[in-house]
Amino acid sequence: MNVCVAVDDNMGMMFNRRRQSQDKLLRKHLIELVQGERLWINHYTARQFEDPLPDNIIVDDEFLKKTEDSDFCFVENLPLTEYQNKIKRIFLFRWNRSYPADIYLDISMLQNEWKMISVSEFEGSSHKKITLEEWKHEDI
Incomplete structure (x- = not known):
């Protein structure tokens, strides 16, 4: 599976049960x-997206157990x-930037099995610069 995560400078994802x-x-x-x-998300994440959702978005709170090899997941709170x-x-x-956080990405990208294969930047609507890094697992 392919996982997408939004993080701050300290790999924080959430604070006080909120993104x-x-x-x-x-x-x-x-x-x-x-x-x-296919892009899998849970009900919490689905609230970010406008209705109707695109056809390729699947909302399921157990999505990490159901994804297949080529599927994508947007993970915020798991x-x-x-x-x-x-x-x-x-x-x-x-x-x-740094935000308060109490939930962090629990996979270290600095371990040997992960290799960054691309990096790009784009301007967001609420952030002057958002950096997108693509990391590939060497053994999968």
Whole structure:
């Protein structure tokens, strides 16, 4: 599976049961990134998207157990360590600032099995610069 996560400078994802931030241009970029492949999200994340959802977005709170090899997931509030042997690529959307956080990305990108294969930047609607890093797992 391919996992997409929005993180701050400290790999924080959420604070006090709320996402740190959101950006409508990040969501647009995410939809373009998946190129029509299935994009799994949970009900919490679905509230970010406008109705009706694109046909390729699947809302299911147990999505990490159901994804297939070429599927994408947008993860905001779930631990990933349990599924790391299924994850082929991680797309990090970086806010390029620090926010308070109590939930963090629980996979270290600095481990040897992860290699950054691309990095790009784009301007968001609420963030002057959002950095997108693509990381590939060497063994999957």
